[in-house]
Amino acid sequence: MASDTTGKPQPATLRVGALDAFIASDGAISLLVVLLGFLCGTVLILAVGRNPANMYAALLQTLTGFDITRGTWNARYIGEWLTASMPLILCGLSMGFAARTGLFNIGAEGQYVMGLTAAQFVALYGPRISGLHWALALLAGLVAGALWGALVGWLKARYSVSEVVATIMLNYVAYFLSRFLTQLIPAANTYRTPAYPETALLKNALFERLTNGSRLNTGLFVVALCVLFYWFVIERTKLGYELRATGFNKEAARCSGIKVTRSITASMAISGGFAGLAGVIVALGSFGYGRVLGGLDNYGFNGIAVALVGNSTAGGTLLSGLLFGMLASAQPLMQSRQIPKEVTWIISGLVVVFISLRAGFRMIAEWRQKRIAEKGGTRDE
Amino acid sequence: MKRSVLALLSIGLALAASSCGKPAAKPAETSNLPTVRLLTDATGIDDKSFNAAAWRGILEFYGDSWENQAKKGKSYDVVTAQTQDMYVPNLKQASDEKYDLIVVTGFTWADALNEVAKQYPNQKYMIVDVDWVPNPNVMQVTFSEHEGSYLVGVAAALKAKADGIKDPKFGFIGGIPDPVITKFEVGYIQGIKSILPEAKIVDYYANDWGKPELAKAQAKNWYDSGVYAIFSAAGGTGNGTIAQAKEYRSQGKNVWAIGVDSDQFADGVYAEGKSAVLTSMLKRVETASKYALEAVKNKAFKAEVVVLDTKSEGVGFSDKNPELGADIVAQVNAAKDKIVKGEIKVVPTYAEAKALPGFPQNLQASDKQ
Numbered sequence: 048m049a050s051d052t053t054g055k056p057q058p059a060t061l062r063v064g065a066l067d068a069f070i071a072s073d074g075a076i077s078l079l080v081v082l083l084g085f086l087c088g089t090v091l092i093l094a095v096g097r098n099p100a101n102m103y104a105a106l107l108q109t110l111t112g113f114d115i116t117r118g119t120w121n122a123r124y125i126g127e128w129l130t131a132s133m134p135l136i137l138c139g140l141s142m143g144f145a146a147r148t149g150l151f152n153i154g155a156e157g158q159y160v161m162g163l164t165a166a167q168f169v170a171l172y173g174p175r176i177s178g179l180h181w182a183l184a185l186l187a188g189l190v191a192g193a194l195w196g197a198l199v200g201w202l203k204a205r206y207s208v209s210e211v212v213a214t215i216m217l218n219y220v221a222y223f224l225s226r227f228l229t230q231l232i233p234a235a236n237t238y239r240t241p242a243y244p245e246t247a248l249l250k251n252a253l254f255e256r257l258t259n260g261s262r263l264n265t266g267l268f269v270v271a272l273c274v275l276f277y278w279f280v281i282e283r284t285k286l287g288y289e290l291r292a293t294g295f296n297k298e299a300a301r302c303s304g305i306k307v308t309r310s311i312t313a314s315m316a317i318s319g320g321f322a323g324l325a326g327v328i329v330a331l332g333s334f335g336y337g338r339v340l341g342g343l344d345n346y347g348f349n350g351i352a353v354a355l356v357g358n359s360t361a362g363g364t365l366l367s368g369l370l371f372g373m374l375a376s377a378q379p380l381m382q383s384r385q386i387p388k389e390v391t392w393i394i395s396g397l398v399v400v401f402i403s404l405r406a407g408f409r410m411i412a413e414w415r416q417k418r419i420a421e422k423g424g425t426r427d428e
Numbered sequence: 429m430k431r432s433v434l435a436l437l438s439i440g441l442a443l444a445a446s447s448c449g450k451p452a453a454k455p456a457e458t459s460n461l462p463t464v465r466l467l468t469d470a471t472g473i474d475d476k477s478f479n480a481a482a483w484r485g486i487l488e489f490y491g492d493s494w495e496n497q498a499k500k501g502k503s504y505d506v507v508t509a510q511t512q513d514m515y516v517p518n519l520k521q522a523s524d525e526k527y528d529l530i531v532v533t534g535f536t537w538a539d540a541l542n543e544v545a546k547q548y549p550n551q552k553y554m555i556v557d558v559d560w561v562p563n564p565n566v567m568q569v570t571f572s573e574h575e576g577s578y579l580v581g582v583a584a585a586l587k588a589k590a591d592g593i594k595d596p597k598f599g600f601i602g603g604i605p606d607p608v609i610t611k612f613e614v615g616y617i618q619g620i621k622s623i624l625p626e627a628k629i630v631d632y633y634a635n636d637w638g639k640p641e642l643a644k645a646q647a648k649n650w651y652d653s654g655v656y657a658i659f660s661a662a663g664g665t666g667n668g669t670i671a672q673a674k675e676y677r678s679q680g681k682n683v684w685a686i687g688v689d690s691d692q693f694a695d696g697v698y699a700e701g702k703s704a705v706l707t708s709m710l711k712r713v714e715t716a717s718k719y720a721l722e723a724v725k726n727k728a729f730k731a732e733v734v735v736l737d738t739k740s741e742g743v744g745f746s747d748k749n750p751e752l753g754a755d756i757v758a759q760v761n762a763a764k765d766k767i768v769k770g771e772i773k774v775v776p777t778y779a780e781a782k783a784l785p786g787f788p789q790n791l792q793a794s795d796k797q
Contacts (some may be wrong), residue, residue: 073489073536116596117525119524120549124521127517131513131514139515147548236606236796237605237794237796238604238606239539242763261517262517332512334512335539335543336539341512341536341637342470342637342638343515344511344512344638367725375510375514376514376517378508379508379517379518380505380521382505382506382507382760383505383507383522385500385501385505388508388510
């Protein structure tokens with residue numbers, strides 16, 4: 048277009064309207080997308096002849112513990128919401144970290160499984176010293192997830208193996224490896240191991256008391272630390288800068304002296320570490336015994352959606368993890384109020400689809416810029 | 429653009445506001461019948477098998493049917509757990525909501541129930557397929573699956589004999605190996621061997637209750653290698669066997685699938701009145717739901733272990749498929765009578781079955797809990 052060459056933006060374009068401000072803000076768009084998702088959910092519930100107020104009553108109970116139908120209050124529901132959100136936030140961070148460094152980590156599920164499995168072993172065989180035992184299990188899960196991720200990063204950096212394919216494949220390897228290893232434990236049967244010793248559990252007496260016996264546990268601190276770590280590394284460190292630079296342009300990064308192989312491997316390791324920790328928190332926070340997995344828990348896969356909606360930022364992922372956690376733990380409460388369980392999947396699915404609106408809004412913004420430039424910047428909206 | 433977004437949002441708000449006034453449904457007693465909540469694993473009540481049967485029992489108790497679930501949300505309802513870590517919260521939630529009875533199906537619930545039942549001593553629970561969570565408020569119901577499986581084994585072997593199949597082979601597909609599924613497998617094989625002592629047996633465990641594609645691939649493989657009938661006791665996974673049998677039968681191959689838990693005749697229909705499901709081992713989980721609900725209704729609920737066998741009509745076989753023929757049905761019914769009278773004794777564990785003459789020694793069945 049000729050207008051592209053007509054010069055720099057005219058003063059008129061600086062008059063940023065509400066729409067422009069809105070388009071410029073990823074947070075606002077995410078919010079709109081979530082509202083749109085719920086709007087569609089509401090219409091859908093009406094269409095199948097149920098009462099959407101029941102959905103909102105279930106969401107209210109999840110967020111506040113207040114049961115508007117029965118007029119009772121129980122803080123346990125808040126605790127269970129946070130408990131359900133923890134692995135989702137961590138898996139969102141896992142996906143998000145890789146995405147920020149130009150990698151597509153579909154393997155959070157496998158890294159989660161490896162973390163979970165390592166934690167189960169440490170829980171059963173680690174030193175039974177209170178305080179140390181679960182800390183070791185966390186460390187083991189972190190390392191297991193990180194190694195499972197680093198393997199993919201190294202394959203990609205060294206041999207240009209597509210990380211998408213490698214991570215998908217390794218999910219199944221992790222799943223069956225976990226089943227095989229866990230069944231080697233003496234006295235394990237086809238679906239569980241013996242109970243863990245008390246010292247391995249992430250139980251937190253204070254949280255339990257505050258939330259009326261929910262399974263909310265010490266993992267909450269881990270999640271908080273991870274969110275801070277994510278923000279700090281990505282935004283504030285040389286390492287984060289190198290990782291992101293490699294993601295933007297590998298060759299340019301190499302030319303400017305960044306060790307690309309190390310960079311990609313480190314990215315995937317950190318990404319996998321987050322997912323590994325999610326596995327530990329579920330294994331030692333929500334269960335008192337090791338599981339021989341009978342299917343995937345899907346936290347890793349759901350983490351992809353969490354990161355997308357959270358725009359791969361630390362705060363955004365935290366919020367969107369809480370959103371998806373809310374949907375997951377509201378689901379049984381909705382079913383109890385005769386709202387079909389599929390509604391929550393449809394809402395989360397739509398939210399992910401609508402996120403593509405972000406790109407659409409950017410196109411609108413560019414088009415408006417162009418139009419204003421064409422008119423010579425004289426015309427108001 | 430701005431205006432249309434606003435319009436859309438205001439419609440949404442109006443909708444939400446208009447619906448807020450109506451009172452929400454709650455499980456209030458509409459009669460003197462008890463209220464019940466069914467909790468299921470991720471496969472839900474549409475598994476056409478185990479959970480479906482428990483649900484049907486509840487429907488029948490209240491005089492409803494699958495098509496007409498009028499009292500759902502008033503007297504009874506169901507909550508499906510998406511992941512295993514939702515078992516405990518779902519149990520606690522149902523206990524908070526004060527149902528007269530809470531029903532859970534399957535051994536995967538045992539640990540969660542054992543934990544929650546202690547925290548809600550006044551809440552009544554019933555669990556199917558488990559007999560190792562003794563709590564003063566839990567009724568445990570188990571089945572003599574080996575007896576029902578024996579009957580479908582007899583039926584399949586008789587059909588192979590009637591069709592004049594030379595050297596027939598029989599397959600078994602299990603979900604996750606455990607003592608309950610072992611009862612299905614060893615009962616089935618004992619039934620086959622009672623008619624065809626030389627018959628070859630193959631078995632496979634999918635290690636998953638919800639992966640029909642695994643069963644379908646295995647079934648195709650086996651049918652191609654001359655397996656005549658496959659019995660699946662694998663929840664939703666078993667639907668893959670039926671799908672493959674349907675495909676082959678509609679192409680004119682003489683192979684069969686055997687259904688489990690519910691009568692799966694309808695799932696195997698591939699042409700007018702023709703089904704690839706020869707018979708189904710009926711495990712009447714509905715009997716368990718009804719038994720527990722009756723007990724609650726009559727204030728006779730006890731923390732007992734109930735065993736539903738052939739005699740109490742807890743297990744049986746389906747004679748719905750016309751291709752089974754009156755002759756075979758009569759012979760299977762004769763075997764059934766003998767089991768009831770105790771003349772035929774079907775053993776439930778692999779360890780005992782291994783000691784029987786000619787019983788396969790290299791199965792993947794497990795007696796380990």
